Amino acid sequence: MWFSLVARPDARPMLKVYLNPGVRGRDRAAGLVSDALDRLGFTGGERAIRARLRGVSTVDTYSFFALDLDDRPDARAKVYVSHADATPADIQRAASASAHGDPAEVAAFCAAASGLDGPCTGRPLISAYTFLPGDRATPSGYSVYVPVRDYVSDDAEALDRACALSTRYGLPSALVESAVDAVRGRDLAAGRGLIAHLSLRTGPPRPGMTVYLSTETYGVTTARRRVGAA
Template sequence: MAGSATVASIARREALFSTPDSSYVDFVLDKWTTVCGGLGIASSAVLDDVKSVMSPWGDRAIGEHCNCPSYVSRDGFPIEFSISWRQGVPEIRILFESLGDEPTPAACQQAGRDLTRALVAKPGVSIDRYDLVEDLFVTDDPRPYRPTVWHSLAWRPGSFPHYKVYFNPQVRGVANTGDVVAEAMGRLGLAEAWEPVGEEYEQLSSRGHVIDFFALDLRKDDNARVKVYFRHPDVDLSELDRIASLARHHDSARAHQTYRAVYGDAVTTANEPMTCLAFRRGVPEPEQANVYLRLPGNAETDGDAARRVADVMRSEGLDPESYLDTVSALAPLPVDETAGMHELLSFRTRADGAADLGVYFRFSVYDRALEGHV
């Protein structure tokens, strides 16, 4: 299978979207409308919500150069789109880092904190759990190229948008990550559920598995989740499945079919896949696991990535036609001439029925990647 250097030589990856004069919010609304159109969904219901969460920084021009690089995307662009299918119903999402008044991590962190508190005016939003742990994850001197306080907006037709907040669990240093997460889980009433993971954390860390993000659903209901994201080194597929197997509803046999769809006959993974463990009150262990398989470096082009995703969808009983229509509508060039718009394929098995699948898109607008970014 072609490596990332080969991909770069045959397909365009950087600066796919030339939009220096567009504002962030206009760019996002255009892509949101395109995704909804491809999926056959009316987009107007939540456009005002999208605008409001990007205020006031969304009115700035994207520009030709990345003045405030974000860890959200390889080129520093602070926004990522995704589509997930749960029980066959699509959900559209944006993940973003709020930009501050100054191009610094500290200003972005403050902008994220301010947005969290502004979200309490939205239907169904609660920040009670956020308030319990915020002090663990903010700092007077946040590091560049790490999460500050990020958010996502997720919407399914017929419902209000749901919001999630993301933190940097390495904020007190990588060596203290496990302690920070354990303290947060205790404050959130999830110490028992974290225990089986915490018991293995030291060994997992010694094998290169790093906790990269910590996230909360900003919801009032009992189904609100806490999510812990591990980033993995290049490992064999059994090692990749090790953390996911800690979850109650993970099906390793079905997951391996998806691993093979992305990695083919490769013995090891590539480009640092991720696993997210989801926790809920009343469940004494991780309830579900999302495995995120990185497509650049494994699929040669976006066309190749789309075909692999479509095969996985069919294997789970999902019709991929609307997804393929969406990809064609989003791509600025024929999909066999681009690489990297498809970033991740996520896979999560449920207690019954088809797996939940997700596809993550990154819209490269700048002409180079951040140094050291995947």
């Protein structure tokens, strides 16, 4: 069980809990997710998601089940799926389970964030399906998380990608650079992992892009040699 606290200047803090669908074993995760969604009123939601995946418990794994611990009318239930060796085309299909997502835009984001058109063989790409009050089997929103740290030579390259994408999706690149400067304690070219994930949200409740930063509390991942470097 994980918890996260969301703090915004214009709203009271919100608490979220993340549960492990694999707590009884990977092969039983789909059943737990199905039961949880059915009990919350999203009957058939797991089947709708699974229909867009390549193979649950083989290459696609239910990794988290999240709940907003809040009584607001836009409180969410979210289902996270990790995709081993996925391509942007695989993610486009996964995103099509959402009612209001943008599968083609999601695929383009994955290719730009990872720098790959083919399989992402490092840390897996992750889908998140957002169920809102009033939904049934079809989730309203969809997000994709790209672990950019595994697909760059160093954090200088990761920052370049983050800034280029943030400009495309309306997040000021100067804000991204300022946030990175506030937490980094080293040269960005000296390692990778400070910029951990890049995420795109499509559909309700709040479409947009997020850049995830790491504190590197336990160490710094070694930089790779850039292609073509002397």
